[in-house]
Amino acid sequence: MLELQNLSFQVPGDDRDQKEIIRDINLTFEDHTFIAITGPNGGGKSTLARLIMGIERPTSGRILFNGKDITDLDITERAKAGISFAFQQPVRFKGIKVKDLITLAAGSQVKLPNVCDYLSRVGLCARDYINRDVDASLSGGELKRIEIATIIARNTPLAVFDEPEAGIDLWSFQNLIRVFEEMHQSRENSLIIISHQERILNIADEIIVLAGGTVQARGRKSEILPELLRGTESCQRAYGADMQI
Amino acid sequence: MDEIQKNLLEQVAGLHEMPTGAYNIRADGKSVDRATTAHIDIVSKDDRQGIDIVIKPGTKNESVHIPVVLSESGLTEMVYNDFYVGDDCDVTIVAGCGIHNGGSEDSRHDGVHSFYIGKNSHVKYVEKHYGSGDGKGGRIMNPETVVELGENSFLEMETVQIKGVDSTKRSTSAKLGNGARLIVTEKLMTHGSQTAETSFQVDLDGEGSSANIISRSVARDDSTQMFLSKINGNNRCAGHSECDGIIMDNAKISAVPEITANHLDAQLIHEAAIGKIAGEQITKLMTLGLTEEEAEAQIVNGFLK
Numbered sequence: 375m376l377e378l379q380n381l382s383f384q385v386p387g388d389d390r391d392q393k394e395i396i397r398d399i400n401l402t403f404e405d406h407t408f409i410a411i412t413g414p415n416g417g418g419k420s421t422l423a424r425l426i427m428g429i430e431r432p433t434s435g436r437i438l439f440n441g442k443d444i445t446d447l448d449i450t451e452r453a454k455a456g457i458s459f460a461f462q463q464p465v466r467f468k469g470i471k472v473k474d475l476i477t478l479a480a481g482s483q484v485k486l487p488n489v490c491d492y493l494s495r496v497g498l499c500a501r502d503y504i505n506r507d508v509d510a511s512l513s514g515g516e517l518k519r520i521e522i523a524t525i526i527a528r529n530t531p532l533a534v535f536d537e538p539e540a541g542i543d544l545w546s547f548q549n550l551i552r553v554f555e556e557m558h559q560s561r562e563n564s565l566i567i568i569s570h571q572e573r574i575l576n577i578a579d580e581i582i583v584l585a586g587g588t589v590q591a592r593g594r595k596s597e598i599l600p601e602l603l604r605g606t607e608s609c610q611r612a613y614g615a616d617m618q619i
Numbered sequence: 620m621d622e623i624q625k626n627l628l629e630q631v632a633g634l635h636e637m638p639t640g641a642y643n644i645r646a647d648g649k650s651v652d653r654a655t656t657a658h659i660d661i662v663s664k665d666d667r668q669g670i671d672i673v674i675k676p677g678t679k680n681e682s683v684h685i686p687v688v689l690s691e692s693g694l695t696e697m698v699y700n701d702f703y704v705g706d707d708c709d710v711t712i713v714a715g716c717g718i719h720n721g722g723s724e725d726s727r728h729d730g731v732h733s734f735y736i737g738k739n740s741h742v743k744y745v746e747k748h749y750g751s752g753d754g755k756g757g758r759i760m761n762p763e764t765v766v767e768l769g770e771n772s773f774l775e776m777e778t779v780q781i782k783g784v785d786s787t788k789r790s791t792s793a794k795l796g797n798g799a800r801l802i803v804t805e806k807l808m809t810h811g812s813q814t815a816e817t818s819f820q821v822d823l824d825g826e827g828s829s830a831n832i833i834s835r836s837v838a839r840d841d842s843t844q845m846f847l848s849k850i851n852g853n854n855r856c857a858g859h860s861e862c863d864g865i866i867m868d869n870a871k872i873s874a875v876p877e878i879t880a881n882h883l884d885a886q887l888i889h890e891a892a893i894g895k896i897a898g899e900q901i902t903k904l905m906t907l908g909l910t911e912e913e914a915e916a917q918i919v920n921g922f923l924k
Contacts, residue, residue: 427906429902429906448905449902449905449906450905450909450910453905453906453907454908458907459906461899461903465897465900465903467918467921468835468863468921468922469835469918469920469921469922469923469924470917470918474921475907478904478907478908478909479907528907528908
């Protein structure tokens, strides 16, 4: 179980004031649940995900994972404690091959057929990819799928995805939904997914709406989704825009 | 050869024992072992230090090893090795130099390798440089490579200097004939207060000739590196050079590219990027459970692999 207690995060603002990105958030994430976090851009979603992984450190508040206070643990220690993190914009490396990255994620004992299996699960033909560098020769969509394969390979109790749908094509998106459903059905992983996509929100157990650095709403999709969609429709009526949530 | 020399030999040429094919092993200023084949002859020069390696036309799938090891502190040598590769050959040449200096005087190996490559021949040339020993004396290597590539010939050159060489000045020059190709891959790491300068001068004289110079380097501690490359496009040709450098600690890297098109159909490109390891790369590997130090080592090793 993951608990966020009175969590706040500030950064220096324009006029010497502190800008509060996350404001005194209290949240609990039960084991084996799939929670989607949504909300407007700039509302603090990605920052919250990065605070959970330890990439950012909170200004105040505590983070507990399975009853243990992990607030002062660094990224490596949190990774070893059982948290994994998929970046919104995956990182490129010159000279590190897809096979190397998946092996680092899965642990040195992993066998090549397993590496291939992780790639197949994200819709990549392993034979074509294992010896390629994780560099600019890969498209954004390919990198994104490899990023998700590293999370499958890690198979940690908690997996955090920061906008997994960003930069992914339609075919990959279908596949992505299936990956999340499989991870959820296996009951081995708890999932926290930052997303704007209705179809991802649709398969989550619960939805949290984050805006202005605070939790605006939390509930089952049957409670939250109609409300969100209503908001979208009124925007579309007002501006004639084809909007995502 | 003693154990130190055998270790150097393994580092620079990957040799645990005498290789098959032609070879000449030079240790502490003397040729200690040599073998020739029906197609590859090795002859000592009369007028100066060095050897001529003569590869008969049509020689295929053969190799030549000519490693040099120095373990006597204070030894300085200048060696000239000339390679005459006939037409229609396909051969691998493994050179390399290892210096172990446990004393207080500088040990230095300067070598000039000249290649005369015939028509339609393919040569793979591998050169590794390595230094060891805890003496205060410097381990210095200054390799010069001069290449003349005949019509439709192809030279792949791989140079690696990863550890222990205190000072190096590497110079490579090449003249390419019609349809000739040159690919150079350089991997370089400096540490401590080492200095390394590497320079390329490529003349794309032949119609349809091409060159690709790829340098990847890492400079750590207080070391300094200089990368110079000049590519002259003198005909319808394609030239590309790429310098990628990672700086760490207080190190410095300079890249000075120069491309000159002397012909309307010369296509020349230079790319250079120098910087520290991107923080997000370290962060990504830390999210996989690596420590910051492990992440850094992984990135550097991958970069130079």
